Amino acid sequence: MPRARRFSVGRSAAVAGRVLAQIRRDRRTLGMLFAMPAVVMLIFGFALGGQVSNVPILVDNQDAGYAASVGANGTALNVGSHILDSLRADSAVSVTTGSFAAGRQGVDSGTCFAALLIPSNFTQVAFMQAQGRNVSASMLLYIDGTKPSIAANVLAALQGAVQNSSRVRGFSLVQQYAYGGKFSGLDVSLPSVIAFVLTFLVLLISLLTVSRETTSGTLPRLYTTPLTAIERLVGYTLSLLVVGIMMVVVVLAVGIGLFGAVVRGDPILLFGAAVLYTLSQVLLAVFLSNFARNEFQAVQLAPLIALPSMALSGMLVPIFSLPSWIQPVSKVIPMYYANQLFEGIMLKGYGAGTMAFDFAVVAGIALLFLALALTTVKDRINA
Amino acid sequence: MIECQSLVKEFKEGEIRAVDGLTLGIRKGEIYALIGANGSGKTTTVNMMTGALAPTSGRVSVLGVDMPQGKRLVSGRIGVAPQEYSLYSDLTLEQNAGFFAKLYGMDSKRFRKRFQELNEILRLRGREHSLVSNLSGGMKRRASIECALLHEPEVVFFDEATVGIDPVLRAFLWDYFRSLRSKGLTILLTSHVMDEASKADRIGLVRAGKLVDEGEPSSLTARHNVSSIEEVFLKLSGKELTDA
Numbered sequence: 020m021p022r023a024r025r026f027s028v029g030r031s032a033a034v035a036g037r038v039l040a041q042i043r044r045d046r047r048t049l050g051m052l053f054a055m056p057a058v059v060m061l062i063f064g065f066a067l068g069g070q071v072s073n074v075p076i077l078v079d080n081q082d083a084g085y086a087a088s089v090g091a092n093g094t095a096l097n098v099g100s101h102i103l104d105s106l107r108a109d110s111a112v113s114v115t116t117g118s119f120a121a122g123r124q125g126v127d128s129g130t131c132f133a134a135l136l137i138p139s140n141f142t143q144v145a146f147m148q149a150q151g152r153n154v155s156a157s158m159l160l161y162i163d164g165t166k167p168s169i170a171a172n173v174l175a176a177l178q179g180a181v182q183n184s185s186r187v188r189g190f191s192l193v194q195q196y197a198y199g200g201k202f203s204g205l206d207v208s209l210p211s212v213i214a215f216v217l218t219f220l221v222l223l224i225s226l227l228t229v230s231r232e233t234t235s236g237t238l239p240r241l242y243t244t245p246l247t248a249i250e251r252l253v254g255y256t257l258s259l260l261v262v263g264i265m266m267v268v269v270v271l272a273v274g275i276g277l278f279g280a281v282v283r284g285d286p287i288l289l290f291g292a293a294v295l296y297t298l299s300q301v302l303l304a305v306f307l308s309n310f311a312r313n314e315f316q317a318v319q320l321a322p323l324i325a326l327p328s329m330a331l332s333g334m335l336v337p338i339f340s341l342p343s344w345i346q347p348v349s350k351v352i353p354m355y356y357a358n359q360l361f362e363g364i365m366l367k368g369y370g371a372g373t374m375a376f377d378f379a380v381v382a383g384i385a386l387l388f389l390a391l392a393l394t395t396v397k398d399r400i401n402a
Numbered sequence: 403m404i405e406c407q408s409l410v411k412e413f414k415e416g417e418i419r420a421v422d423g424l425t426l427g428i429r430k431g432e433i434y435a436l437i438g439a440n441g442s443g444k445t446t447t448v449n450m451m452t453g454a455l456a457p458t459s460g461r462v463s464v465l466g467v468d469m470p471q472g473k474r475l476v477s478g479r480i481g482v483a484p485q486e487y488s489l490y491s492d493l494t495l496e497q498n499a500g501f502f503a504k505l506y507g508m509d510s511k512r513f514r515k516r517f518q519e520l521n522e523i524l525r526l527r528g529r530e531h532s533l534v535s536n537l538s539g540g541m542k543r544r545a546s547i548e549c550a551l552l553h554e555p556e557v558v559f560f561d562e563a564t565v566g567i568d569p570v571l572r573a574f575l576w577d578y579f580r581s582l583r584s585k586g587l588t589i590l591l592t593s594h595v596m597d598e599a600s601k602a603d604r605i606g607l608v609r610a611g612k613l614v615d616e617g618e619p620s621s622l623t624a625r626h627n628v629s630s631i632e633e634v635f636l637k638l639s640g641k642e643l644t645d646a
Contacts, residue, residue: 240488242454243559244505245477399470400455 047312051319059326066330071172071340073113076133077122078103085142098145099137101184102177111176123161126197128373129363132339133162133173157191164196165207165366169337198367199283209280210361211334213293216270217263218354219325221297223318224266225259225304230317233308239400248398255305256298256389263297283368292360292374295381299353302388309395328354356380403557403588404428404451409460411446411611420446422611423460428590428604433583435599436592437635438608444592445485447608448561451590452482464557478506481550485561485592487542491535495526495545498534499552506553513552520548523578540567547575551582558582560591564598576601596632605631607638614638 042048082099107114115131122134136159144156160177162170177192232238241251271293274280282289303324311317329335331345332354338346349355359377363369371378404427411421421443428434436444449455450462453473462469467476489498496517503513521527524544534542543563550558560579564572576598579589583603591602599605600619607615607622615622615638619631626634 235488235490236484236486237488237490239449239454240482240484241505243452243477243480243482244502245474245507246505247474398473399453400449 045313045315047316048319051316051323055319055323058323059330062327062330065345066336066341068342070111071169071337072110072343074111074132074169074173074176074339075115075125075130076106076112076135076173077115077117077119077125077131078106078135078137079117079119079122080137081139082137082141083139083143085146096142096146098142098184102137102180105180105183106176109176109179111172119159119161123197126161126163127367129163129367132166132169133160135160135177155191157193159193159195161195161197163198164201165198165362166337167202167204167207169339202281202366205278206281206366207362209274209278210365211332211358213270213274213280213361214296214332214354214357215325215329215334217267217293217297217357218300218328219321220266221259221263221300222304222324223321224262225301226308226311226317226320227314228259228262229255229305229308230311230314233311234313242399248396249393252305252392252396256301259301259304260294260298263301264294267293267297280365282365284364284370288371288374289361289364292357292364292378292381295378295385296353296357296360299381299385299388302385302392303353306388306392306395309392309397328352331355333358353381353384356384403430403465404434404590405461405463406447406451407461409447409450409462410458411443411450411455412458420611421450421457424608424611424613426606426613426616428588430588431583431586432603433579433589433591433601435602435605436590436608437596437599437605437631438592438594439639440594442594442608443611444594444608445561446611448482448559448590448592452480452559453477478553479556481553481555481558483543483546483550483558483560483563485565487534487546489534489542489546489549492533494531494533495537495548496530498545499549502549503552508553516552516554517548520551524548525574540571543567544571544575555587557588557590560589562592562594564591564593565595572598596635597630599631607635609639 042052080099080103082097084095084097084100086095103114103116106112119134119136122131122136125131126134138156138158141156141158144154147154158177160174162173164170174192232241267290271290275282275286307320308317311320331341331349332352333349334354338349338355341349356377360374360381363374363377406424406426409421409424410419412419424443424447436447438444446455450457451464451469453464453470453476456470463472465476465479469476490501493501499517500513503517508516517530521530524547526541526544526548529537529541534545537545547560547563550560564575567575579591583589593599602619604616604618605622606613615625615634617625622631622634623629626637628634628637
């Protein structure tokens with residue numbers, strides 16, 4: 020009776036050797052194996068290592084100051100000015116001065132993160148407090164509540180500035196949140212999560228779908244038919260857009276239906292923004308698929324794009340927290356504009372007019388990828 | 403109908419010369435068999451004839467139009483059944499045929515009629531709704547031929563169309579090719595199976611990208627004083643292993 024075969028290290032080694040030989044043969048994959056972890060680590064390292072700085076805030080210092088006689092010497096002070104100087108010296112914030120109303124408007128339109136109003140009697144009250152009088156003065160802070168981590172940094176900067184001015188003990192700060200309130204962590208995360216899901220999955224599915232034509236051997240046959248390269252490209256785009264729209268519906272349904280994502284703006288506008296962004300990602304995939312020789316190579320491109328996008332688009336860390344030399348890079352990442360659109364419509368309730376720039380940029384990106392796809396698409400065997 | 407003049411195709415910046423100065427002419431309504439060992443440049447030649455591959459130098463024309471420049475002018479008049487089945491295995495036979503019919507601009511009525519007709523001839527009736535992945539090798543081959551013939555082309559390229567199929571089916575396909583020829587169709591087929599070539603009207607023997615001899619099967623065997631095309635091939639190739 021034949022004996023059962025024992026486990027053979029040699030056979031396992033043969034399988035391992037064969038797999039490694041295949042990987043070694045595919046130079047693009049080999050390059051990716053080393054380049055991808057290094058690139059991702061570098062990007063995340065730089066992105067997460069930064070500190071919040073230069074958050075734009077507007078200060079309306081109405082403090083009239085107070086001249087009081089203490090002992091033999093008269094003392095004139097303006098605590099508001101001290102706070103203002105202290106904030107100016109703090110690199111965490113970038114201070115401009117102006118009317119509180121203009122500051123509010125700036126916060127509402129997204130050009131400014133917070134507006135601070137220091138009341139006219141602020142120093143006077145500080146003196147009265149020093150004399151033991153039971154009075155208080157309130158500063159008013161109108162702040163963007165959609166980015167809790169930046170808000171915390173602005174509040175810390177303000178607290179530090181008040182402490183530096185030393186005279187005020189029991190100061191009170193009235194906080195008003197823009198866009199209708201303070202948002203939960205989930206609320207503020209969902210817009211960028213939606214952007215990430217659409218970036219990663221639409222790219223992945225699109226790349227796999229298009230590259231399957233190459234690996235299935237049907238592409239050379241298509242080259243012999245009257246189908247032109249542009250017709251083929253448009254066909255891919257249309258079909259993938261249909262798939263992408265279905266993904267948008269699922270993502271929004273789960274986000275809004277299950278997690279109760281806040282949508283202060285127009286849901287139709289949100290859907291339109293998601294579809295436009297999806298189109299840009301589909302076109303990116305169609306363009307990139309011209310360079311992938313097989314599905315394995317294609318599938319590696321999705322994380323190579325999605326992971327840096329995640330780190331640099333403001334999803335994980337606010338753009339303000341990125342090192343200043345990286346911040347301009349964020350502005351060329353499509354997902355940054357998707358974040359802006361989804362956050363603007365969902366949390367800030369912006370309409371199409373306010374979001375026109377971001378819509379135009381995403382549409383421009385889609386056109387750019389379309390142009391790149393058109394110029395690189397092939398109508399015969401690559402040789 | 404099909405003409406090649408000093409046709410050359412190089413790969414890897416000249417490192418590989420797959421087709422090396424090939425010159426041949428194929429007349430309307432004939433079955434021409436391009437015979438050669440694996441790697442002799444047959445598929446590369448067909449790819450250049452169909453416009454799927456650009457030559458490095460030389461000229462190739464089909465239906466009087468230079469390829470690949472004039473591909474758009476003639477692609478609707480040629481049919482191609484590639485060496486690989488080149489069908490969408492996750493679609494049904496009907497979906498595959500329907501897709502190619504649309505690429506050739508066939509309307510639904512014409513497609514239905516032609517699809518039924520070809521299913522009957524190629525013995526694919528009853529498998530219209532089968533996934534291509536579930537068809538046997540022979541059926542896939544016939545399905546691929548069906549997709550090449552749907553739009554009633556004037557010239558058809560069958561690249562190794564009869565390779566890997568059983569003798570009964572092969573005999574049937576040859577009968578079918580002859581019936582197509584009698585209707586005026588020009589057929590170029592490639593094969594590395596020598597005994598098949600004797601069924602063609604003319605044969606071109608290819609070796610290392612060069613046409614080493616050409617003629618009617620009977621004249622070829624007479625010229626080389628042998629009894630079969632295989633012997634002609636072996637004589638011309640010096641019995642060397644030419645498989646790339």
